[in-house]
Amino acid sequence: MNHETVRETDPAVADALDGELGRQRDTLAMIASENHVSEAVMAAQGSALTNKYAEGYPGKRYYAGCEYADDVEELAIERARELWGAEHVNVQPHSGTQANMGVYTAILEPGDKILSLDLNHGGHLSHGHPANFTGKTYEVEQYEVDEETGYIDYEGLREQAEAFEPDVIVSGFSAYPREVEFERVQEAADAVDAYHLADIAHITGLVAAGVHESPVGVADFVTGSTHKTIRAGRGGIIMCGEEHASDIDSAVFPGAQGGPLMHNVAGKAVGFKEALDPSFTEYAEQVVANARTLADALAAHGFEIVSGGTDTHLVLVDLRPSHPDTTGGTAEEALEEVGLVLNANTVPGETRSPFNPSGIRAGTPALTTRGMGEAEMERVAEVIATVVDAPDDADVKAEASAEVDALTDAHPLYE
Numbered sequence: 001m002n003h004e005t006v007r008e009t010d011p012a013v014a015d016a017l018d019g020e021l022g023r024q025r026d027t028l029a030m031i032a033s034e035n036h037v038s039e040a041v042m043a044a045q046g047s048a049l050t051n052k053y054a055e056g057y058p059g060k061r062y063y064a065g066c067e068y069a070d071d072v073e074e075l076a077i078e079r080a081r082e083l084w085g086a087e088h089v090n091v092q093p094h095s096g097t098q099a100n101m102g103v104y105t106a107i108l109e110p111g112d113k114i115l116s117l118d119l120n121h122g123g124h125l126s127h128g129h130p131a132n133f134t135g136k137t138y139e140v141e142q143y144e145v146d147e148e149t150g151y152i153d154y155e156g157l158r159e160q161a162e163a164f165e166p167d168v169i170v171s172g173f174s175a176y177p178r179e180v181e182f183e184r185v186q187e188a189a190d191a192v193d194a195y196h197l198a199d200i201a202h203i204t205g206l207v208a209a210g211v212h213e214s215p216v217g218v219a220d221f222v223t224g225s226t227h228k229t230i231r232a233g234r235g236g237i238i239m240c241g242e243e244h245a246s247d248i249d250s251a252v253f254p255g256a257q258g259g260p261l262m263h264n265v266a267g268k269a270v271g272f273k274e275a276l277d278p279s280f281t282e283y284a285e286q287v288v289a290n291a292r293t294l295a296d297a298l299a300a301h302g303f304e305i306v307s308g309g310t311d312t313h314l315v316l317v318d319l320r321p322s323h324p325d326t327t328g329g330t331a332e333e334a335l336e337e338v339g340l341v342l343n344a345n346t347v348p349g350e351t352r353s354p355f356n357p358s359g360i361r362a363g364t365p366a367l368t369t370r371g372m373g374e375a376e377m378e379r380v381a382e383v384i385a386t387v388v389d390a391p392d393d394a395d396v397k398a399e400a401s402a403e404v405d406a407l408t409d410a411h412p413l414y415e
Ligand SMILES: *Cc1c(COP(=O)(O)O)cnc(C)c1O
Pocket: 033, 095, 096, 097, 098, 123, 124, 126, 172, 173, 174, 199, 201, 202, 225, 235, 236
C-alpha cells in the first residue's frame, strides 16, 4: 500500500497518509470503536463510485446512469439482510449518527420525548446530548447504570419510562461492557407504548456473528455503524420491519441526507461479504475471548473493572480505587507515548470532568484483526499496568515501548 498517486499531486497530504499508515502499523489500536478494514474494502471506497450521484434507491433514482450504483446498493442490502436477518435495510446513512437521525426523523416531531442512557454512563451524543441536534430538538431524559454493579437497571428504566412517557427509548451504548438485554428494554417500551431504537453501533459485528443477543425482530428500529466490530468501512445502517420501510427510506433521503456516498456503500457491500464467511464468526468469538482475558489480566494487576468483567469487545477500567491520583487523561497520554492507543472515558459515578475523567476504555477488535490472541492480551495488560503504575518513569516506558514494537512486528498490518 502506498500513496504515490496522491504524492504526484499533493506531497503534503501524501506525507500525512504515509504517516497515518505507519502509525497504524506501529501502534496497538485499542480504541474500542476502531478496527482495520481489508484492502478490498479500502479499494471499493477509493473507487470511481465517489463520482456518482445516486439520489433515491435502486430502481428509483433521480439521476441517469445508476445501473452500477444499483448493483452495489442491492448487494449491500441483500448481504446485510442475510447477516442480521432484518426484513428491511437502509445502507445509505453516512455514519451511525446519521442512521439515528434517520430514525428520529421518521418517528419524532420536534419536542417529542427521548429516554436514553446518560453519556457519562456509556450513552452516545446522538442519543440526546445537549450539544447534539438531538438535545436541541427533542425533550430528553436519561437513565443510568447501577453504580454498584455497572449493569443497566432494567427495573429502574421501566419505572422511569412510566413516569416520563417517552416517544422512544434508546438502547445500545458506547462504553457498556455487558450484554444488553434488548427484550427487557422492549418490555419498558411496550409498557408505555413507546418505540424502541436499539443502536448497536459498537456491536454490529458481534450481533451479526451471533456472539451477542440480537435486537432485530425485538426492537422497532436497529441502527449501527459499519466500521467498528464489523469491518465494512466508515458508515451507518438502519434495519426495521417491513411496516416501517418506506418511512425510514424517505426519512434518510430526502429527509436527512442528499446523495448517498456510493463508494462507501460499495465498501459496506464488500465488508458484509467478508463477514458472511464462516471465519468471521471465529473472529468475533476471538474478539470477546480476548476482551475477557484482557479484563481478567488487568484485574489481576489490581485494576477495578467496571461491572467486574465483560461480555463484549471492550473493557472499562475505573482508575480511582487502584490509582486515585492518576486520571484517565494521564493514563491515555502515557500509553500513547509507548504506542498503545486507547481513550480516557467517564465511568459510572464519575467524579471528574468529562475532559479528564476517571477511567480508560480498551477494545480488542483491531488487535484481533491483526491476529492477536489471548497470550498477546496478557502482554498488553502488562504494558498497561506497568505504564499506568509509573506514567513518568522513562525506563518503564522504554521497556513498554519495546514490547509494543515486538507485538506489532509479530502481527504486521497491510503488508
Ligand atoms: C459510535 C457510535 C455511534 C455512531 O457514531 P458515528 O461516528 O456517527 O458513526 C452511534 N451510537 C453509538 C452508541 C456509538 O457508539
